[in-house]
Amino acid sequence: MNLNEEQIERYSRHILLSDVGLEGQEKIIKSSVLIIGAGGLGAPVAFYLAAAGVGTIGIIDGDVVDRTNLQRQILHFTPDIGKAKVISAKEKIEQLNPEIRVNAYQDLVSASNIRDYISEYDFIIDGTDNFPTKFLINDACVLEKKPFSHGGILRFSGQTMTYTPGNTCYRCVFNSPPLPNAVPSCSQAGVLGAIAGMLGTIQAAEALKYLTGVGDLLTNKLYYFDALKNDYRTINLNKSDNCAVCGTRPTITELQDIELPACDLH
Amino acid sequence: MARYKLDITKEHCPMTFVKTKVELAKLKQGDLLEVILQAGEPLENVPKSVIEQGDKILETNLIKDNIYTIFIEKN
Numbered sequence: 001m002n003l004n005e006e007q008i009e010r011y012s013r014h015i016l017l018s019d020v021g022l023e024g025q026e027k028i029i030k031s032s033v034l035i036i037g038a039g040g041l042g043a044p045v046a047f048y049l050a051a052a053g054v055g056t057i058g059i060i061d062g063d064v065v066d067r068t069n070l071q072r073q074i075l076h077f078t079p080d081i082g083k084a085k086v087i088s089a090k091e092k093i094e095q096l097n098p099e100i101r102v103n104a105y106q107d108l109v110s111a112s113n114i115r116d117y118i119s120e121y122d123f124i125i126d127g128t129d130n131f132p133t134k135f136l137i138n139d140a141c142v143l144e145k146k147p148f149s150h151g152g153i154l155r156f157s158g159q160t161m162t163y164t165p166g167n168t169c170y171r172c173v174f175n176s177p178p179l180p181n182a183v184p185s186c187s188q189a190g191v192l193g194a195i196a197g198m199l200g201t202i203q204a205a206e207a208l209k210y211l212t213g214v215g216d217l218l219t220n221k222l223y224y225f226d227a228l229k230n231d232y233r234t235i236n237l238n239k240s241d242n243c244a245v246c247g248t249r250p251t252i253t254e255l256q257d258i259e260l261p262a263c264d265l266h
Numbered sequence: 267m268a269r270y271k272l273d274i275t276k277e278h279c280p281m282t283f284v285k286t287k288v289e290l291a292k293l294k295q296g297d298l299l300e301v302i303l304q305a306g307e308p309l310e311n312v313p314k315s316v317i318e319q320g321d322k323i324l325e326t327n328l329i330k331d332n333i334y335t336i337f338i339e340k341n
Contacts, residue, residue: 003288008284008288009281012281012284015284015287015288016280016284016287021287022287022288022291
């Protein structure tokens with residue numbers, strides 16, 4: 001493919017990078033990413049991936065924009081209150097980059113639909129706010145052999161890891177969703193808005209690195225930060241032979257929904 | 267060996283090198299690209315970036331007031 005003059009200008013700062021260049025930009029344009037959750041994490045991810053020229057961006061979210069979202073979900077503006085988040089997100093990123101295709105799915109992922117959704121895309125972003133869905137995304141990506149970026153934020157801290165087939169998965173590390181009383185309740189948990197941007201942009205960079213094949217991903221690693229203390233660390237992870245989904249004798253070979261209350265933090 | 271020509275006198279940094287890089291990408295090894303550029307910042311920086319990415323500057327000539335031409339051999 002040959003980039004036109006407008007594309008050469010739009011993507012000039014990528015073209016200048018010796019690790020990306022024309023070739024890397026062409027890979028980005030030909031690629032597709034599914035973002036699950038159009039909230040605190042999904043918004044900055046969608047913003048940067050659209051700006052980068054990811055050819056097809058899918059966004060899935062069942063919610064509508066609420067005033068409480070605006071403190072951190074940077075794709076949604078005050079006049080969007082009441083609008084479906086996926087529509088609000090699509091409108092913004094299409095304005096940013098009219099060249100890309102945006103598939104907006106106003107839906108919730110579940111055991112019955114997630115494999116169909118992710119099978120269409122090259123890379124998956126977990127931008128969700130609850131543990132059952134995080135495990136569902138992990139299991140679906142392992143079963144479909146799809147790479148994904150896990151992201152989670154709470155208060156002043158965030159964590160992220162990148163899964164690619166054959167490497168440590170989220171379940172290898174965290175085993176199973178915590179019991180509802182083991183995690184902060186909705187009334188106890190807050191988050192500094194900027195933390196969503198800090199973590200989401202790391203996830204966007206991981207997606208772009210995967211799509212261009214550049215650099216080292218956060219595979220077999222968990223990146224964690226506490227912005228309150230400015231403590232940033234990378235923890236090495238090992239794949240578990242006993243993992244229920246990717247171990248030597250997996251017990252999860254089909255997906256099942258787990259019902260647990262969600263906390264609207266994402 | 268083919269010869270190509272590119273005028274970047276109307277461009278500003280960093281589009282000067284972006285346009286040069288894009289043009290060079292279309293060439294085969296050993297092909298020549300003649301780039302017409304302004305003195306000052308473009309003449310200082312474009313050849314530097316060309317060398318950094320592994321291509322070769324064969325010649326630099328002043329063609330008229332403040333306008334230069336450089337010949338690049340693609341590696």
